[in-house]
Amino acid sequence: MSELRQPEADFQTPVPAQGLVEAQLLGAEGEEAVSPSSSSSYSDLPQDEEGPSTWHDQEDVLQHALCQKVDELVAFLLFKHQTKESTTKAEMLTILKDYQDHFPMVFRRASEDMRLILGLDVKEVDPSNHSYVLVPTLGLTYDGMLSDRPSMPKTGLLVLLLGLILLEADSVAPEEVVWGALSKIDVCAGREHYIYGEPRELLTKVWVQEGYVEYRQVPHSDPARYEFLWGPRAYAETSKCQVLEHLHRVSEWDPRSFPSLSAEGVSDEEQGA
The missing domain is CATH 1.10.10.1200 (MAGE homology domain, winged helix WH1 motif)
Structure with missing residues (x-):
């Protein structure tokens, strides 16, 4: 096992651990304050000089x-x-x-x-x-990291997109709804993001090519409008129940609040969808 080879200061700066991505978008309550263990001692903590x-x-x-x-x-x-x-x-x-x-x-x-x-x-x-x-x-088997240089994983945003799709009628999310939701965490089409790069390319090309989402024109729409659906790779690697549970953990939403989705997810798992 390799030993630590560089100091903490040399680590690539991560995403701040509080209030990002899903928590911001889905309106999760602030995380509970860290509670000291019952056996902890305060004797070594810094004291006020005065x-x-x-x-x-x-x-x-x-x-x-x-x-x-x-x-x-x-x-x-x-x-x-x-x-x-x-x-x-x-x-x-x-x-x-x-x-x-x-x-x-x-x-x-x-x-x-x-x-x-x-x-x-x-x-x-x-x-x-x-x-x-x-x-x-x-x-999921995708993390979105580049092989030729250090980069940030993008699975969190992918799971969020899959969840947004599920929460729409018939599990079909209008493009304007998706971008409206993602804009709340400063992920906007056409604007470079420090983690995700250009998000429109990521959502409408990269993840389509990877098979995680489908991006199609709404039939008979004029002017043309587009919508997102789950792709075959998403169905193969995860399930609606798992994604709904993920949303529940982030936002404290109860999957039972969406009975039709929950029932469909259970049916998918039973059938091995």
């Missing part, structure tokens, strides 16, 4: 520090993914430094951020030495 901090102030300091560690761990995991390397729990513990006792919570939060924002699952591949890799979420 006097001892109150317990509340110390708790705020700890919460802020742990949120920073979550972001740093996300950056480290993304760096490992970009360089196609696995990592170990021992390596991740070096990122936490003075907060190693909080590793379970920080690891859980970082894993959830990777999944919901970037569309990547943290998967343990060797329990004997706690070795991990990142893989696209929901059974």
